[in-house]
Amino acid sequence: MLKEDYPEGYQSLFAVFNAIHPLSDELKSAIVNHSHVVNIKRKTTLLNAGESSNTIYFIVSGGARVYYLDNDGKQTNTWFLFEQELLISVYGFFTGQPSFEYIETLEDSVLIAVKREKLDEMYLQFMEFNFIGRKLTEYYYIRNEIQANELRMLSAKERYETLLKRSPQLFQRVSLGHIASYLGISQETLSRIRK
């Protein structure tokens, strides 16, 4: 199969995976055969709380947020994810338990979707795929850990400044209300901090 023959979007996914561990042609084919490309409008819910989270998405273009509802029914964002990133509700996908999180697109998006059972098949058939899976899990784990530590260690103002410095583009793509909830502060407090 020629490079150009893989369906649109897969080059981006293969590039990410290949940078971690070389992908054999067999594995590439298996990935194509065990997944499908989907086009999703913005503000579409991909996962509801209570549902089983059995799909992992690779974002070819666009972006999404992961959030949960707190006791008072208020949304709290835990992740914003964009091109070349993986999109799941970690807890639901890894444990198989019903999700407490929601996933919603922030923009019109092109995603590559893989069902968990297909992914598990590939993990068993291609042991080297576990090398990639392990590295990616470590990568997102670290991101999660950094975020969790910042929520602990830093004041509201410091969290805002850290995020602004690290991800200035985020402020172009996501509303301040969403960012406030991601930073664990009320929208009003964020507004005051920004002055």
Place this chain on the structure above:
Amino acid sequence: MLKEDYPEGYQSLFAVFNAIHPLSDELKSAIVNHSHVVNIKRKTTLLNAGESSNTIYFIVSGGARVYYLDNDGKQTNTWFLFEQELLISVYGFFTGQPSFEYIETLEDSVLIAVKREKLDEMYLQFMEFNFIGRKLTEYYYIRNEIQANELRMLSAKERYETLLKRSPQLFQRVSLGHIASYLGISQETLSRIRK
């Protein structure tokens, strides 16, 4: 090699790994040859902030805590780990960056220590070892995620009640001061909550 011939402590480690994916004798031997057993007194520092975190420990017996110092020099515990659990500073070990965390034993402990380069060798030599590594990374990731979400979603009192219900034994082995910092509340507030 007979089962009984593996050095003391490894049966416990093999049992944990084997429950995830069958371990070949070759892999078992490699693990024994690439690690060593260490006896550590309580309150011993295994890792200091600023150092490179290049060792992963399996706890055969005993326990340890992972903590960092905040701006004011106050210790904040992020993990308590005991028998049959893995002990690392996640950020430092996975990124290779200098650690911002400290690791200290809570009790006299027996640990199996593996250097990162030895671990990486085994990951390359035994691709099925990545299956185990991936699953373990997922498992600790989920624990981290649950903890981070509880810090976000729950009030100080709710966090205390959740921990007390889930890990009552923890309160037998760890001081309230340590637990308060783990829960992200001051010792005084924890004391008031407990009344």
Place this chain on the structure above:
DNA sequence: TTATTTTTTTGACTTTTATCAAAAGTCAAA
């Protein structure tokens, strides 16, 4: 046992951030 260190509790006060209510600004479409 007694002394010493460490841990836990209590009281008074402060700080940070949330909440509620309302005004102002922005954007897109009719």
Place this chain on the structure above:
DNA sequence: TTTGACTTTTGATAAAAGTCAAAAAAATAA
């Protein structure tokens, strides 16, 4: 260019949890 739906800002007040200082209790060592 006006309507309507969000989004962001502002002001006043409240709640949650922190800080500081000191006492009390418990654990450990001499």
